[in-house]
Amino acid sequence: MTTPVIAIIGAGPCGLTLARLLECKGIDYAVYERDESENTNRAGGSLDIHPETGQRALQECGLFDAFKKYARYDDTVLSLLDKSGKQHLQIGQGRDAPEIDRKELRQILLDAIPKDKTRWGHTLTGATLGEDGRPVLQFANGVVVSGFKLVVGTDGAWSKVRPLLTQATPQYSGKTYLEARINLDSPLYETLSKSRGAGTTISVGSGTPIITQRQGNGSYRTYFGLPVPADFFKSGGKVGLQDAEATRGLLLSDFYADGWSDDHKALIRHATDFRTWPLYSLSAEDMNWTPVPGATLAGDAAHLAMPNGEGVNLAMTDALNLADKIAEHGVENIDLAVREYEQEMFPRGEETISEGKAMTGIMYGEDPQPFVEIFSAFGAGGDGEEGEH
Ligand SMILES: Cc1cc2nc3c(=O)[nH]c(=O)nc-3n(C[C@H](O)[C@H](O)[C@H](O)COP(=O)(O)OP(=O)(O)OC[C@H]3O[C@@H](n4cnc5c(N)ncnc54)[C@H](O)[C@@H]3O)c2cc1C
Structure with missing residues (x-):
């Protein structure tokens, strides 16, 4: 060569x-x-x-x-929820940023x-x-x-x-996303596809955001945000990701799930294929x-x-x-x-x-309001109205 x-x-x-x-x-x-x-x-x-x-x-x-x-182009919609499942914003339907x-x-x-x-x-x-x-x-x-x-x-x-x-x-930011999948054959899939539909849903918690994003084949990727050390999920860390049941158990404990709605907890219960994304910059x-x-x-x-x-x-x-x-x-x-x-x-x-x-x-904050302000300012074509999701 x-x-x-x-x-x-x-x-x-x-x-x-x-x-x-x-x-x-x-x-x-x-x-x-x-x-x-x-x-x-x-x-x-x-x-x-x-x-x-x-x-x-x-x-x-x-x-x-x-x-x-x-x-x-139908997956450009972005919804913003809080822990209780209340919707604070929905914007971006049809915006020129196709997935x-x-x-x-x-x-x-x-x-x-x-x-x-x-x-x-x-x-x-x-x-x-x-x-x-x-x-x-x-x-x-x-x-x-x-x-x-x-x-x-x-x-x-x-x-x-x-x-x-x-x-x-x-440098590590102190924050990690735990990526998981809700596949087409998941018992939760039909419910989720009706409630979340197209695009991306960001749920702001108390330093523990949950993001759900529809993929090309219709399945969903979910990102559970955690403020944990970089090696938390690695070998020698607290939880080994190969043990999906233990990972779900950890997320369902008060450490993470406290205050989240039943719909959000269902996401945890049905999450599979865990993978960790420690956020470095x-x-x-x-x-x-x-x-x-x-x-x-x-x-x-x-x-x-x-x-x-x-x-x-x-x-x-x-x-x-x-x-x-x-x-x-x-x-x-x-x-x-x-x-x-x-x-x-x-x-x-x-x-x-x-x-x-x-x-x-x-994203890792306590309050959806700063998000609402940033995304409303984009004027991305949404109605910005609050409602139940
Ligand atoms: C959780 C998460 C969500 C994200 N979501 C978004 C999003 O929604 N939108 C967005 O725009 N960006 C997103 N990003 C960022 C985006 O993924 C990256 O910015 C983008 O992929 C950068 O492209 P790249 O080609 O520079 O690097 P990479 O995509 O990292 O590609 C690097 C390539 O180099 C190869 N490689 C690595 N090391 C070696 C080596 N030693 N020798 C040979 N080959 C090597 C890898 O295998 C890979 O093919 C996200 C990132 C994370 C962590």
Whole structure:
């Protein structure tokens, strides 16, 4: 295998968008991904794709029609409840931020680049600078590669490219989401699909939010928010997630379920397929590093933030911005292209990190009112009326 001009580490939304854009521009690249194949069942829920960012990137990729085949405009509705089940807000029906499952987005992008451009089963374990001052990549399968004009770390939260550029590491927020599923064959499914219907429902509790989100196949993902140590659900932690009954028991105890309505408790009782998402974030101050010839970061690797609905959109915007700069300056001036990209990316990163922190504070708050104010201000087309849900 020859050394490509550009190495992209990670076949997530950012890396694959960049790959597709480079493919369209005729610039040589390869994607190195830890998953063994494209069939690896990568977890993660539905994503809303915004017009000026994610949708624009898909348009530039020439993939907007492919996206529209999967885009769910009926799932844009957002409802806000309190612990008792009282609805405080419902907005966003038909807004231009359609949902797509992560798996489908990945497939659209993968189908748009030649198969031999993705090197599956390549887990990057480390990146160092060689004698020429440019990156050398070491993979878990023993492969060591160098000689690229540029290495782009799009390898997400725990990027192994990041240490080449900055000492910044993600810090734990003190908050975790426990993800679970209510599948189509769940005894609760019919009731839930009638009561929750389309879109996303956020229920604000006392520091313990519950989010329910309809997926592409009609099933639901539920996120139970908990203010617990990062290792709470890990081995050696308080509860092992492989024991679903014990996990449900913990959530049904006063520790969590106190004050929640019967409908919310039913979600816990029927939850399956638990998975933990401890929320980590970089800091806004980290969004500034001295350029390193031949290396950069994009997407979560550059500006990991707590969830704020922008993560995937900004990841795809980074890819678009970087690809445009490379095309503008040419591969021979790639370090200049990267410097300009980074100067434009840093403010985006700072903003999303700050927003993620603020949004998580509100989600894990006691009171639905700050939420009502933020989302009403968006004027997202809802009636904003309170009512029973
Ligand atoms: C609970 C939760 C809910 C979220 N909800 C939303 C939402 O509703 N909307 C939204 O916009 N965003 C959401 N996000 C954020 C969003 O998922 C990310 O911002 C987005 O996926 C970033 O894309 P990325 O390509 O930069 O990184 P990732 O999606 O993390 O992709 C990284 C890729 O790199 C690969 N990789 C990782 N390490 C290595 C390695 N060492 N070697 C090789 N390959 C590697 C991974 O396998 C993966 O394919 C959510 C995040 C969380 C935690």
